[in-house]
Amino acid sequence: MTLSNQRIAILAGGGALPNAVAQSATRMGNFVHIIGIEGEADSSIEEHSHCWIKWGELGRLLKNIEAEKCSELIIIGSVTRPDLSEVRFDFGALKHLPTILGLTIGGDNTVLSGVVKLFESNGLNVRGAHELAPDLVAPVGCLGRHQPDEMALKDIERAGKLLDALAPLDAGQGVVVTHEHVIAIEAVEGTDAMLTRAAGLQQWGRSKKNTKAGVLVKKPKLGQDMRIDMPAIGPKTIQGAIAAGLSGVAISAGNVLLADRDEMIRRADDAGLFIVGIEMS
C-alpha cells in the first residue's frame, strides 16, 4: 500500500532519509510537513514546510501536527538517545510523563511500541517510510557491480544465524563476520560504531593484511516495528565497511531502508565492495 492525497507529518531525526521520504511523499501527491528535532535533523528538511522542536517538547509537537491538519505521522532518521535528566519536558509532555518514563525500561522494541501507542492515542496514524517510498527499500539481488564470493556467502550465512539467535532477545541488528569468525556484534552503539571497532580488529579471521574479507549483515530484530524502527544503511555505512576492510554488505531484502542509494552504490563500486539484498527468514 502506498499513500497519496494525505496530509503527512514527518518527525525527523538525523541523516538523509527524512528528506528522501519527504521528496517521495510529495512526488506521490501528499502534503508534507516536517518537524525536525534540534541537534538531530539535517537543515535540508527546510526545503519543505517545516518547524523545529527540542527533545521533550511533545506538547508543541502534537499542537503543530494538529495545526497542520496532518492525520499521518512518519518517524524517521537517526537519533542520539537523549539523557532524560537533561531533557526539559513541556506541558504537553508532562501529561504523558508516566508513559514516557515507563519507556525508559526494556529493549528497543518495548520502547518503540510504546512510542507508537502514545501517538496513536493522540489520533495519529503512524506510518512506515516504506509505505510511502517503496524505492527506498532494499530489493533482492546485488545493488552495484560486485558480487559476494563463496567465502562471503558462508560468512553471510553464519551472520544470519547469529542475528536469528539474538532476534527473540530484542538485540542485535547487525554483525560483522570474517572467515566464519564473529568479529563484532551490534547492540545499542549502532552500526557505524561497530564498523569502527571492526576496523581495529582486522587481524582476527584474516591471514593477510590488505585483503578484503568479511561481511556486514543487517536485518531487523524479531517483532521490530517496521513503522518506526526499520534498519537503514547509507553511504556512511559503506564508508565504514570499506574502512573495516570488508568485502561487502548484505541486507535483508524488503526490510532495510537505503539512504542515498546512488551515492552508496558509487562508493561500493569504486572500492570493490558488494551490496546484496537477500531474502532472509
Place this chain on the structure above:
Amino acid sequence: MTLSNQRIAILAGGGALPNAVAQSATRMGNFVHIIGIEGEADSSIEEHSHCWIKWGELGRLLKNIEAEKCSELIIIGSVTRPDLSEVRFDFGALKHLPTILGLTIGGDNTVLSGVVKLFESNGLNVRGAHELAPDLVAPVGCLGRHQPDEMALKDIERAGKLLDALAPLDAGQGVVVTHEHVIAIEAVEGTDAMLTRAAGLQQWGRSKKNTKAGVLVKKPKLGQDMRIDMPAIGPKTIQGAIAAGLSGVAISAGNVLLADRDEMIRRADDAGLFIVGIEMS
C-alpha cells in the same frame, strides 16, 4: 583432580594469572617452568624458572619444554592475536605451518582446539589452570560485601539467555544488560573494550545519571575448551564495570578464573559493586 609432583610448563600471555597459577602449582609440589611470550607476558614471571619466546617460535618453545623435561603444559593469560603477516616462524613452526595456517579460519573454539591438538601431537598433556589452582575458580555466591538487587537479578537472567543463544555460534563470552536493555555484546574485542564502550552508552536503559545500574555477565561459550580458553575476570574488569556505572558483575560459578581475587573484591567493595558466582546451565 589436582596435579602434584609434575614438571609443568606454563606458556604465559599477559595479566596476573600466569604468575598466580605458577605460585599455586609450586605450592602444590610441582616443578614449574614459565615460557613468556614477548610483548604479552608480565615480567613478574621471572621469579620462576623461565625463558622468553617471540610469536612464531614454536620450535624453540617445544625444544625448551623438552629440555626442562616437562610433560604438562598450561596455556594461560591474555594475548593480542598477532598479525600473521608480521610473525616470523622458526624452523620448528614451519614444520607445523599447514596446521597453523588452518587455524586462521573459524571461530575461537575451532582455533583453540587446533592449538591443543598441535601440542598433544608433540606428546604434551594440555592442562587447564583450574586443575592446578582450584582457588582461582569462581565459587557460588557473593565474593564481596554487596549483593545484586531484584533489578540486577532480572538483568542477569536476560544476559544469561542472550549468552545461551550465542553460545552454539562460538560467539559472545560477555554482555552488558541495563534495565533489561542489551547495551553491549562482546565478540573478539574482549571484555575490557566492551566495558569501555558501555561506559559511553550510559544513557541507554537508565533514567538517572550517577545511579549504578546494569550488570556485566560472563560465562564460557558452548564447547569452549576450559583447558585453554577459560574466561577470566580481574581488577581491570571491576575497574571497567565501575567506569561503566554498572551495579555489579555476575559470572558462571566453576567456569570463570579470578585473577587477583583480593584486589578485585577490595575495589568492588569500595565502589559498592557486587561480584556474584551463579550456577549457570
